[in-house]
Amino acid sequence: MIFDKRAFWQDLLTNKTPPRATAFLGFELIAFDPDAGWVEAAFTLPEQATNPGGDAQGGFVSAMLDEVMSLAGSIAQDGPAMSPTLQMTTSYLRPVPIGERLLGRGECVRRGRAALFTRGELTREDGTLLAQATASCIPRPMQY
Amino acid sequence: MADDEKPRVSDAEMLARFQNSKKRPPCSDTLGMRLAEVDQDAQRIRMDFDVSPSFANPTGAIQGGFISALLDEAMSTCVIIASNITMTAPTLEMKTSYLRRLMPGKASVEARILKLGKSAAFMEAECFDADCKLVAKATATAIPMLFKRLG
16 A cells, blocks of 8 residues: 555644644644645644743744654655654744744755754744744654 | 842852742743752752653653753753843753653753853753753853843
8 A cells, every 4th residue: 555645644633632742832734745845833832831021931932843843854754754853953033922823834954864954934924033943853764 | 240239149048039939930830840959159050840741742752842941941040040130031042952852750950151241141951851861952042131121
């Protein structure tokens, strides 16, 4: 049987109960392309992610980017797969609001046999860039 | 320097001030954070965390971004303490290396200041699991700002 990559990920990302970290971030799939290796999703941070300044604590911003970037690295592989992050760098361009619908995009920019490179962006719905990140990961096939 | 204007308190007093604070930001409670050690001379702190299973990825381990949240929490607090609670430092950039999995439960982070200048701060932090194994390491840059100039 030929593995239908698009159908597999569509089902996993929209019909299955999301992992708890994903649910905490208010993840909502918008679109993805397994051949090109990109994922777009909306996020809404809960009040629990608030820092002393009233905005999102940086780690939760990295968490949203990690979601779309890891997904991009996962869907870019041939079969069911994961992409554990080795290293990730996040630049915090602007304060990230709590409770607002935000847009995240993750892309796999290089698909190697031993390593994957990804990048991600987080914007407001009006397109204002809030944070960007790059990461290196390991391709890891997964049993289903 | 601002440090001269504000009298310094002992490490124990600084620790107590944070542990008894009633103005904790929501993120600190969300991460189950407790300041465990302060060394002002070395510009170093240690924080204990009780990491919720709410931050688990599909494998049951803590999703990397939330490990960054633990590290960011410690590095940001380290700046506040190193400035004798006169400054805060919004993070500009942070790089995290993920060495091994962290499961929900106990974790600790040691953070220290590499340089606290007028226009930039450099920090680093290490996250350990319940068995004291190194889970992740981060470096970050931030812009120190006086508390009153915020908002």
